Amino acid sequence: MSSxxxxxMQQAVADLVRDGxxxxxxxxxxxxxxxxxxxxIRQRRRDLTLARMTPDVVYDQMIGAGVANKLIFSxxxxxxxxxxxxxxxxxxxxxxxxxxxxxYSHFGMVSRYMAGAANLPFFxxxxxxxxxxxxxxxxxxxxxxxxxxxxxxxxxPPLRPDVTIVHAQRADADGDTQIWGxxxxxxxAALAADRVIVVVEEIVDDAVIRRDPNxxxxxxxxxxxxxxEPFGCHPSFVQGYYDRDNTFYLEWDRIAKDPETxxxxxxxxxxxxxxxxxxxQKLGDAHWDRLRPEQALSGEVDxxxxx
Amino acid sequence: MSDPGxxxxxxxxxxxxxxxxxxxxxxxxxxxxxxxGVGLPNIVCNLAQSTVAPxxxxxxxxxxxxxxxxxxxxxxxxxxxATGATAITSMYELFAYYLQRGLVDVAFLGGAxxxxxxxxxxxxxxxxxxxxxxxxxxxxxxxxxxxxxxxxVIMRQAQRSFVDELDFRTSPGHSGDPAHDAARGWSGSxxxxxxxxxxxxxxDEATGEMTLVTLHPGVTLDDVxxxxxxxxxxxxxxxxTPPPTVEELRIVRExxxxxxxxxx
Numbered sequence: 001m002s003s004x005x006x007x008x009m010q011q012a013v014a015d016l017v018r019d020g021x022x023x024x025x026x027x028x029x030x031x032x033x034x035x036x037x038x039x040x041i042r043q044r045r046r047d048l049t050l051a052r053m054t055p056d057v058v059y060d061q062m063i064g065a066g067v068a069n070k071l072i073f074s075x076x077x078x079x080x081x082x083x084x085x086x087x088x089x090x091x092x093x094x095x096x097x098x099x100x101x102x103x104y105s106h107f108g109m110v111s112r113y114m115a116g117a118a119n120l121p122f123f124x125x126x127x128x129x130x131x132x133x134x135x136x137x138x139x140x141x142x143x144x145x146x147x148x149x150x151x152x153x154x155x156x157p158p159l160r161p162d163v164t165i166v167h168a169q170r171a172d173a174d175g176d177t178q179i180w181g182x183x184x185x186x187x188x189a190a191l192a193a194d195r196v197i198v199v200v201e202e203i204v205d206d207a208v209i210r211r212d213p214n215x216x217x218x219x220x221x222x223x224x225x226x227x228x229e230p231f232g233c234h235p236s237f238v239q240g241y242y243d244r245d246n247t248f249y250l251e252w253d254r255i256a257k258d259p260e261t262x263x264x265x266x267x268x269x270x271x272x273x274x275x276x277x278x279x280x281q282k283l284g285d286a287h288w289d290r291l292r293p294e295q296a297l298s299g300e301v302d303x304x305x306x307x
Numbered sequence: 308m309s310d311p312g313x314x315x316x317x318x319x320x321x322x323x324x325x326x327x328x329x330x331x332x333x334x335x336x337x338x339x340x341x342x343x344g345v346g347l348p349n350i351v352c353n354l355a356q357s358t359v360a361p362x363x364x365x366x367x368x369x370x371x372x373x374x375x376x377x378x379x380x381x382x383x384x385x386x387x388x389a390t391g392a393t394a395i396t397s398m399y400e401l402f403a404y405y406l407q408r409g410l411v412d413v414a415f416l417g418g419a420x421x422x423x424x425x426x427x428x429x430x431x432x433x434x435x436x437x438x439x440x441x442x443x444x445x446x447x448x449x450x451x452x453x454x455x456x457x458x459x460v461i462m463r464q465a466q467r468s469f470v471d472e473l474d475f476r477t478s479p480g481h482s483g484d485p486a487h488d489a490a491r492g493w494s495g496s497x498x499x500x501x502x503x504x505x506x507x508x509x510x511d512e513a514t515g516e517m518t519l520v521t522l523h524p525g526v527t528l529d530d531v532x533x534x535x536x537x538x539x540x541x542x543x544x545x546x547x548t549p550p551p552t553v554e555e556l557r558i559v560r561e562x563x564x565x566x567x568x569x570x571x
Contacts, residue, residue, distance in 0.1 A: 028369050028370070028384050028398065029369060029382050029383070029384020029385070030369075030384050030386070030389075054446075073444065074444060074445060074446060074447075075443050075444050075445065075446035075447075076441075076443050076444060079345070079381075079382035079383070079384065080345055080346075080381040080382040087441075088440075088441050091438065091441045092438055092440070092441050103430075103444050103445070104445070105444075105445040105446070105448070105449040105450055106368060106398065106402065106446050106447040106450070107403075107406075107407070107447065107449075107450045110398045110399045110402060111399070114399055125403075125407070125450070126407050126450070126453065126454070126493075127407075127450040127453060128449060129453055129493070130476070130479035130482065131445075131449050131476055131477060131478065131479055132435075132475050132476045132477065133445060133449060133477065136435050180389075181386065181395065182369050182370055182371070182384055182388075182395060183370055183395060183396070183397045183398070184369075184370075184398060185397065185398045185399070188397075188399065237386055239386050239389055243386060244381075244382070244385065244386065246381050293386070296390050296391075
């Protein structure tokens with residue numbers, strides 16, 4: 001088995017994320033790779049277009065740090081808390097610089113990744129009827145069915161990120177990746193991308209993957225780098241590994257309100273640390289113990305052996 | 308500024324959120340499945356499961372079908388929604404095979420602005436290019452509004468949120484032309500109820516216009532008028548919203564939100 005894809009976050013970002021790229025760090029509340037966002041900030045990438053269904057705190061951190069000048073999204077906010085202050089400053093006041101936006105609905109964003117992953121020129125959905133969203137985004141286009149001119153759908157274009165970064169519970173060294181819990185659109189975003197970084201809690205032997213093939217969502221064939229980064233999603237969560245750190249999401253609201261406290265936070269927790277391992281150490285064992293869930297094992301299924 | 312809903316409710320031993328929760332849960336009588344949002348709708352659906360809709364199945368846009376949360380979820384992607392659920396789908400499956408196909412009976416929506424026909428704005432206050440306030444955007448709301456068979460709206464009522472004209476129409480409600488609405492061919496029939504901190508409303512079948520049905524205890528018609536941007540249409544016999552029962556309050560306070568995060 002090839003293992004030359006296994007690398008560090010620092011190396012993966014240095015090799016695969018370039019200034020001006022369209023980057024998707026996906027994850028729907030679950031499996032949001034903050035460690036990758038922090039490394040991109042640390043390496044001071046510039047002029048990125050950030051894509052994601054639900055830009056939340058990690059994109060607020062990245063946009064506050066000045067790595068991006070455009071955002072493609074369907075819902076932005078700090079879930080359960082409120083606003084993204086750094087993003088709003090840039091959109092509402094161009095402070096300290098304007099931020100270009102391109103917005104869809106959730107179904108539209110998912111469908112853009114579907115078209116990208118499936119190599120289709122567009123994807124039809126039944127949405128946007130009588131909404132103002134297509135008026136502000138000319139890429140959302142009405143189209144009559146070729147089989148029934150009275151049946152109108154809207155189409156959205158493929159989204160093909162230069163780089164998609166997804167977090168997962170586990171992968172083998174070749175990048176065959178397994179996820180359980182909320183799936184988000186990790187699969188579609190990875191398969192739509194030109195380059196893919198998979199970040200996992202654990203790199204496992206491929207025999208572990210092969211024991212439960214239904215759980216594999218991303219094939220190693222599309223993966224360029226595999227990074228083992230325990231707790232790499234904090235304050236987001238990894239089902240079965242650690243809980244969402246809701247306290248931090250509340251705290252971020254206070255930190256991001258003022259650009260100075262935001263900069264101070266970035267200095268202390270990103271630029272001031274060499275890597276995510278130092279972040280994990282800095283938070284301390286008691287913090288991680290508090291976030292560890294009780295066990296809730298799935299039952300096993302019998303695939304049968306057909307020799 | 309006076310807050311008629313709050314002062315009246317305080318006298319009566321429940322908060323206005325508790326009244327909104329109880330009034331909304333009763334709208335779910337007999338409902339089989341519901342697309343749940345975070346916050347109040349989540350508590351509403353859990354209360355309905357214990358009272359008027361024991362078979363109610365919870366669907367979350369994060370891909371969870373048949374959730375059985377063991378704690379109050381603080382977001383629609385909380386891990387407690389995954390553990391013990393009937394199914395977890397990809398986001399595409401959830402939107403395409405469940406919502407777009409017409410499987411969702413009821414969904415809750417809200418917004419920064421609503422108009423008399425139940426159109427909602429969750430995108431922007433002010434001009435889109437130069438916003439006064441940039442809001443979160445659609446999320447799944449636009450397609451939910453089109454496809455869920457019934458839309459229930461829970462919102463605080465104020466002049467700035469119940470407006471004569473939206474700054475931006477994120478999610479379509481009724482058009483004001485029933486013939487047009489009937490010809491849309493959507494699987495959803497649009498908003499059917501609105502529950503605010505002051506009153507409850509339905510939508511007139513002939514005109515699609517929001518119609519006042521009950522005032523909350525202690526709230527006057529003048530209070531309602533002072534907190535909306537148009538003259539409200541009314542049912543001939545506007546009643547009083549039944550207050551939460553002792554049992555409803557017990558479930559909300561002891562079981563669903565013991566920390567009082569959403570209800571105090």
